[in-house]
Amino acid sequence: MLHIHSLQHALIQARDLHLDAGQGIHLQGPSGAGKSLLLRCLADLLPWQGEMELHGRSVWAQTPVQWRRQVVYCSTENHWWLPRCADHFLHDPRTDMDSVGLDPALLERAPAQLSSGQRQRLALLRALDRQPTVLCADEPCANLDDHSRARVEARLEAFVQRGGMLILTHHQKPSLPLTPWRIENGRVHHA
Numbered sequence: 001m002l003h004i005h006s007l008q009h010a011l012i013q014a015r016d017l018h019l020d021a022g023q024g025i026h027l028q029g030p031s032g033a034g035k036s037l038l039l040r041c042l043a044d045l046l047p048w049q050g051e052m053e054l055h056g057r058s059v060w061a062q063t064p065v066q067w068r069r070q071v072v073y074c075s076t077e078n079h080w081w082l083p084r085c086a087d088h089f090l091h092d093p094r095t096d097m098d099s100v101g102l103d104p105a106l107l108e109r110a111p112a113q114l115s116s117g118q119r120q121r122l123a124l125l126r127a128l129d130r131q132p133t134v135l136c137a138d139e140p141c142a143n144l145d146d147h148s149r150a151r152v153e154a155r156l157e158a159f160v161q162r163g164g165m166l167i168l169t170h171h172q173k174p175s176l177p178l179t180p181w182r183i184e185n186g187r188v189h190h191a
């Protein structure tokens with residue numbers, strides 16, 4: 001599904017990594033190793049060089065917008081542009097809110113009126129709302145309590161099982177089944 005032939009950034013490089021639908025990756029490595037950089041390069045949000053394919057189609061045969069609609073980066077440091085939380089969704093998110101422990105009434109509020117943990121979960125739903133092929137989730141459970149963490153992990157697992165592909169970074173080992181990758185000395189490899 002996603003094939004990284006080669007990816008070079010000033011600080012990291014990856015070569016010959018293949019990922020299938022239904023696969024989740026747990027990206028490991030020390031703080032500052034470049035885990036977030038890799039996710040942002042995969043989503044084409046940072047300058048990088050090389051070649052990647054999604055469903056056999058080169059990144060260079062697509063517009064940046066086409067690629068970024070399929071490979072979506074979701075960060076804990078999320079940004080919001082519109083007055084109400086609900087305004088950020090293309091599809092009605094109310095039924096999905098409960099899956100991550102959020103009260104649908106929060107959708108009527110301004111993003112700034114949510115707690116950071118609520119905003120983080122809403123940002124995940126916003127990313128899933130775009131129906132990505134690959135979700136690059138950067139510390140999706142950081143700062144969450146155990147109950148919320150379990151619900152977010154279940155939501156991510158459901159995404160992968162429906163044919164999505166997930167790459168996430170975590171300091172804490174998530175409970176869903178994941179293939180470990182590691183970044184060491186700027187190189188990404190199977191752990």
Ligand SMILES: Nc1ncnc2c1ncn2[C@@H]1O[C@H](COP(=O)(O)OP(=O)(O)OP(=O)(O)O)[C@@H](O)[C@H]1O
Pocket residue numbers: 011029030031032033034035036037038046169
């Ligand atoms: N846009 C950027 N351009 C160049 N260097 C960057 C950029 N963003 C971060 N860095 C640097 O790249 C290195 C890797 O940062 P990154 O955020 O990817 O680390 P990380 O492995 O995700 O760390 P952590 O686990 O602490 O979140 C750090 O030294 C950081 O200062």
